[in-house]
Amino acid sequence: MGSNPVDLEIRILDQSLSEGLQLETWLRSRAVSDAATAIFMGRVRELTMDGRPLEALELSHYPGLCERRIESCARQLLEQHSARCALVLHRVGRLLPGELIVLVAVSADRRGPAQRCCAALLEALKHEAPFWKREWSQGVGTWLSSNTPL
Amino acid sequence: MNQRQPDPGDQVKVLLFASLREQAGWSDRCISLSRQRVFSAREIWDGLDLGELPRMVLVAINQTIVSPDHPVHAGDELAFLPPFTGG
Numbered sequence: 001m002g003s004n005p006v007d008l009e010i011r012i013l014d015q016s017l018s019e020g021l022q023l024e025t026w027l028r029s030r031a032v033s034d035a036a037t038a039i040f041m042g043r044v045r046e047l048t049m050d051g052r053p054l055e056a057l058e059l060s061h062y063p064g065l066c067e068r069r070i071e072s073c074a075r076q077l078l079e080q081h082s083a084r085c086a087l088v089l090h091r092v093g094r095l096l097p098g099e100l101i102v103l104v105a106v107s108a109d110r111r112g113p114a115q116r117c118c119a120a121l122l123e124a125l126k127h128e129a130p131f132w133k134r135e136w137s138q139g140v141g142t143w144l145s146s147n148t149p150l
Numbered sequence: 151m152n153q154r155q156p157d158p159g160d161q162v163k164v165l166l167f168a169s170l171r172e173q174a175g176w177s178d179r180c181i182s183l184s185r186q187r188v189f190s191a192r193e194i195w196d197g198l199d200l201g202e203l204p205r206m207v208l209v210a211i212n213q214t215i216v217s218p219d220h221p222v223h224a225g226d227e228l229a230f231l232p233p234f235t236g237g
Contacts, residue, residue: 042237059236062167062229065213090236102237122237130210131236132168143169144235145206 006078007085010070012061014093017100026087026105034084034107038118042102044095049144052137059092059101062130073124081117083108090125123150160185162222164194165229170207174200183224191228192218206233 007030011022027037044057074086087105095101104122108114125131126147133144161180171177181197183189191209195218196202209218210229222228 060168061236062165062210062213062231065210065215065229068213126237127234129236130167130231130234132232133235134168143172143232145169145233147235147237 005084006075008071008074008078008088009086010067010074010088012063012066012090012092014091017089017091017103022089023087023103023105030085030087030107034114035109036111036114037105037107038111038114039105040103040118040122041100042122044097044099044101046097048135048137048142049148054097054135054137055139056136057095057097057099057101058134058136058141059095060132060134061090061092066130069129070125073128074121077117077120077124078106081106081108081113081120083113083117086117086121088121088125090129090131092131160224162194162224163227164198165227167229168232170200170230170232174198183222188221188223190219191216191222191230194222194228195230203230204232207231 009026046054048054070088078086083106085107089103091101102125104118106114106118106121134141135144160183162183163178164181165178166174181194191211192203203218208215208231210231211220211222211226
Protein backbone atom coordinates (compact mmCIF):
# COMPACT_ATOMS: atom_id res chain seq x y z
CA MET A 1 0.00 0.00 0.00
CA GLY A 2 1.56 3.31 -1.02
CA SER A 3 1.18 6.50 0.99
CA ASN A 4 0.20 9.87 -0.40
CA PRO A 5 2.95 12.48 -0.45
CA VAL A 6 2.60 14.95 2.38
CA ASP A 7 3.88 18.48 2.72
CA LEU A 8 5.13 19.61 6.12
CA GLU A 9 6.52 22.86 7.43
CA ILE A 10 7.66 22.87 11.07
CA ARG A 11 9.28 25.85 12.75
CA ILE A 12 10.27 26.35 16.36
CA LEU A 13 10.96 30.02 16.87
CA ASP A 14 12.47 32.09 19.68
CA GLN A 15 10.97 35.35 18.44
CA SER A 16 7.41 36.61 18.10
CA LEU A 17 5.38 34.90 15.44
CA SER A 18 4.13 37.04 12.62
CA GLU A 19 1.28 34.62 12.23
CA GLY A 20 -0.60 36.54 9.57
CA LEU A 21 2.40 36.79 7.29
CA GLN A 22 3.63 33.23 7.83
CA LEU A 23 0.17 31.72 7.49
CA GLU A 24 -0.58 33.70 4.35
CA THR A 25 2.73 32.66 2.82
CA TRP A 26 2.05 29.02 3.63
CA LEU A 27 -1.50 29.16 2.33
CA ARG A 28 -0.37 30.69 -0.93
CA SER A 29 2.49 28.31 -1.50
CA ARG A 30 1.22 25.01 -0.14
CA ALA A 31 -2.48 24.76 0.48
CA VAL A 32 -3.92 26.63 -2.45
CA SER A 33 -4.87 23.44 -4.26
CA ASP A 34 -6.80 22.00 -1.30
CA ALA A 35 -10.45 22.84 -0.75
CA ALA A 36 -10.35 22.89 3.06
CA THR A 37 -7.92 24.37 5.58
CA ALA A 38 -8.32 24.14 9.37
CA ILE A 39 -6.32 26.52 11.56
CA PHE A 40 -5.71 26.60 15.31
CA MET A 41 -3.93 29.44 17.10
CA GLY A 42 -3.11 29.28 20.81
CA ARG A 43 -2.15 32.34 22.87
CA VAL A 44 -0.72 32.94 26.33
CA ARG A 45 -3.43 33.30 28.96
CA GLU A 46 -3.76 36.30 31.30
CA LEU A 47 -3.84 34.05 34.38
CA THR A 48 -1.74 31.19 35.71
CA MET A 49 -3.17 27.68 35.99
CA ASP A 50 -4.17 28.46 39.61
CA GLY A 51 -5.70 31.82 38.79
CA ARG A 52 -3.00 34.38 39.60
CA PRO A 53 -2.03 37.21 37.20
CA LEU A 54 0.55 35.87 34.76
CA GLU A 55 3.61 38.02 34.10
CA ALA A 56 5.16 35.80 31.47
CA LEU A 57 5.25 32.26 30.13
CA GLU A 58 8.62 30.63 29.54
CA LEU A 59 8.79 27.82 27.00
CA SER A 60 11.75 25.50 26.56
CA HIS A 61 12.28 22.45 24.38
CA TYR A 62 14.72 19.67 23.54
CA PRO A 63 16.17 20.76 20.18
CA GLY A 64 16.40 18.00 17.62
CA LEU A 65 14.16 15.47 19.33
CA CYS A 66 11.37 18.01 19.43
CA GLU A 67 11.39 18.68 15.71
CA ARG A 68 11.63 14.97 14.90
CA ARG A 69 8.75 14.04 17.19
CA ILE A 70 6.55 16.72 15.62
CA GLU A 71 7.46 15.59 12.14
CA SER A 72 6.81 11.94 12.94
CA CYS A 73 3.42 12.70 14.51
CA ALA A 74 2.44 15.02 11.67
CA ARG A 75 3.31 12.51 8.96
CA GLN A 76 1.39 9.77 10.73
CA LEU A 77 -1.67 11.96 11.32
CA LEU A 78 -1.75 13.40 7.82
CA GLU A 79 -1.75 9.90 6.43
CA GLN A 80 -4.30 8.66 8.95
CA HIS A 81 -6.72 11.49 8.13
CA SER A 82 -6.01 11.63 4.39
CA ALA A 83 -4.86 15.22 4.72
CA ARG A 84 -2.02 16.60 2.64
CA CYS A 85 -0.32 19.66 4.11
CA ALA A 86 0.50 20.84 7.63
CA LEU A 87 2.10 23.95 9.05
CA VAL A 88 3.32 23.97 12.66
CA LEU A 89 4.74 27.12 14.24
CA HIS A 90 5.70 26.90 17.92
CA ARG A 91 7.33 29.51 20.12
CA VAL A 92 10.03 28.99 22.70
CA GLY A 93 11.54 31.59 25.03
CA ARG A 94 9.77 34.18 27.17
CA LEU A 95 6.25 35.13 26.06
CA LEU A 96 3.87 37.75 27.39
CA PRO A 97 0.11 37.34 27.92
CA GLY A 98 -1.69 37.47 24.60
CA GLU A 99 1.30 36.40 22.54
CA LEU A 100 0.89 33.52 20.11
CA ILE A 101 2.37 30.24 21.38
CA VAL A 102 1.35 27.87 18.64
CA LEU A 103 -0.20 27.85 15.21
CA VAL A 104 -1.30 24.63 13.50
CA ALA A 105 -2.81 24.60 10.02
CA VAL A 106 -3.84 21.54 8.04
CA SER A 107 -5.24 21.39 4.55
CA ALA A 108 -7.14 18.56 2.93
CA ASP A 109 -9.71 17.92 0.25
CA ARG A 110 -12.61 18.11 2.74
CA ARG A 111 -13.37 19.97 5.98
CA GLY A 112 -13.72 16.82 8.11
CA PRO A 113 -10.21 15.47 7.55
CA ALA A 114 -8.72 18.97 7.82
CA GLN A 115 -10.45 19.72 11.14
CA ARG A 116 -9.87 16.29 12.68
CA CYS A 117 -6.22 16.20 11.66
CA CYS A 118 -5.63 19.75 12.93
CA ALA A 119 -7.12 18.87 16.32
CA ALA A 120 -5.16 15.62 16.54
CA LEU A 121 -1.92 17.33 15.58
CA LEU A 122 -2.42 19.96 18.27
CA GLU A 123 -2.95 17.25 20.89
CA ALA A 124 0.18 15.49 19.66
CA LEU A 125 2.12 18.73 20.12
CA LYS A 126 0.88 18.94 23.69
CA HIS A 127 1.55 15.35 24.67
CA GLU A 128 4.23 13.96 22.36
CA ALA A 129 6.69 16.80 21.73
CA PRO A 130 9.30 17.75 24.37
CA PHE A 131 8.20 21.29 25.21
CA TRP A 132 7.93 22.59 28.76
CA LYS A 133 6.11 25.64 30.12
CA ARG A 134 7.03 27.68 33.18
CA GLU A 135 4.60 30.29 34.46
CA TRP A 136 6.00 33.47 36.00
CA SER A 137 3.90 35.35 38.55
CA GLN A 138 5.13 37.92 41.07
CA GLY A 139 8.70 37.07 40.13
CA VAL A 140 8.36 33.37 40.88
CA GLY A 141 8.58 30.71 38.17
CA THR A 142 6.57 27.48 38.36
CA TRP A 143 7.07 24.60 35.94
CA LEU A 144 3.77 23.13 34.78
CA SER A 145 3.36 19.41 35.21
CA SER A 146 0.35 18.95 32.93
CA ASN A 147 -1.57 20.62 30.13
CA THR A 148 -4.86 22.47 30.39
CA PRO A 149 -7.90 20.21 29.87
CA LEU A 150 -9.15 19.80 26.32
CA MET B 151 30.06 4.34 37.08
CA ASN B 152 31.89 7.19 38.72
CA GLN B 153 32.73 10.85 38.42
CA ARG B 154 36.46 10.39 37.75
CA GLN B 155 38.02 12.64 35.19
CA PRO B 156 38.19 12.32 32.25
CA ASP B 157 38.50 9.78 29.48
CA PRO B 158 36.15 11.12 26.81
CA GLY B 159 36.01 7.66 25.29
CA ASP B 160 33.97 6.17 28.15
CA GLN B 161 31.72 9.11 28.99
CA VAL B 162 28.00 9.68 28.68
CA LYS B 163 26.48 13.13 28.35
CA VAL B 164 23.50 13.47 30.68
CA LEU B 165 20.89 16.17 29.99
CA LEU B 166 18.14 17.40 32.30
CA PHE B 167 15.25 19.62 31.30
CA ALA B 168 12.74 21.97 32.92
CA SER B 169 11.84 21.06 36.52
CA LEU B 170 14.51 18.35 36.68
CA ARG B 171 17.14 20.91 35.72
CA GLU B 172 15.95 23.23 38.45
CA GLN B 173 15.84 20.40 41.01
CA ALA B 174 19.39 19.30 40.22
CA GLY B 175 20.89 22.75 39.70
CA TRP B 176 22.57 21.71 36.47
CA SER B 177 21.53 21.12 32.87
CA ASP B 178 24.19 18.80 31.47
CA ARG B 179 26.98 16.72 32.87
CA CYS B 180 29.44 14.15 31.57
CA ILE B 181 29.47 10.88 33.52
CA SER B 182 32.28 8.35 33.21
CA LEU B 183 31.19 4.74 32.85
CA SER B 184 32.98 1.71 34.17
CA ARG B 185 34.19 -0.55 31.40
CA GLN B 186 33.49 -3.57 33.60
CA ARG B 187 29.73 -3.65 33.01
CA VAL B 188 26.82 -2.01 31.17
CA PHE B 189 24.55 0.40 33.06
CA SER B 190 20.91 1.16 32.32
CA ALA B 191 19.53 4.70 32.12
CA ARG B 192 17.78 4.10 35.46
CA GLU B 193 21.06 3.09 37.11
CA ILE B 194 22.74 6.22 35.83
CA TRP B 195 19.85 8.30 37.21
CA ASP B 196 20.27 6.57 40.57
CA GLY B 197 23.90 7.67 40.56
CA LEU B 198 22.91 11.32 40.18
CA ASP B 199 21.53 11.51 43.76
CA LEU B 200 18.24 13.02 42.63
CA GLY B 201 15.98 10.51 44.36
CA GLU B 202 13.99 7.76 42.69
CA LEU B 203 13.35 8.20 38.98
CA PRO B 204 9.82 9.69 38.81
CA ARG B 205 7.37 7.43 37.02
CA MET B 206 6.29 10.21 34.64
CA VAL B 207 9.82 11.07 33.52
CA LEU B 208 10.74 9.80 30.06
CA VAL B 209 14.20 8.71 29.01
CA ALA B 210 15.82 9.48 25.67
CA ILE B 211 19.08 8.01 24.45
CA ASN B 212 20.62 9.70 21.43
CA GLN B 213 17.33 11.56 20.93
CA THR B 214 15.18 8.44 20.83
CA ILE B 215 12.71 7.74 23.64
CA VAL B 216 13.45 4.39 25.27
CA SER B 217 12.67 2.41 28.40
CA PRO B 218 14.46 3.50 31.60
CA ASP B 219 16.00 0.03 31.62
CA HIS B 220 17.62 0.53 28.23
CA PRO B 221 21.41 0.08 28.29
CA VAL B 222 23.59 3.15 27.96
CA HIS B 223 26.91 3.05 26.17
CA ALA B 224 29.94 5.31 26.13
CA GLY B 225 29.40 8.25 23.81
CA ASP B 226 25.62 8.23 24.23
CA GLU B 227 23.54 11.32 24.96
CA LEU B 228 21.15 10.45 27.78
CA ALA B 229 18.26 12.81 28.54
CA PHE B 230 15.66 12.76 31.30
CA LEU B 231 12.41 14.45 30.27
CA PRO B 232 9.63 15.63 32.61
CA PRO B 233 6.02 15.45 31.33
CA PHE B 234 5.55 17.52 28.19
CA THR B 235 3.47 20.70 28.44
CA GLY B 236 3.72 22.33 25.03
CA GLY B 237 1.14 23.50 22.54
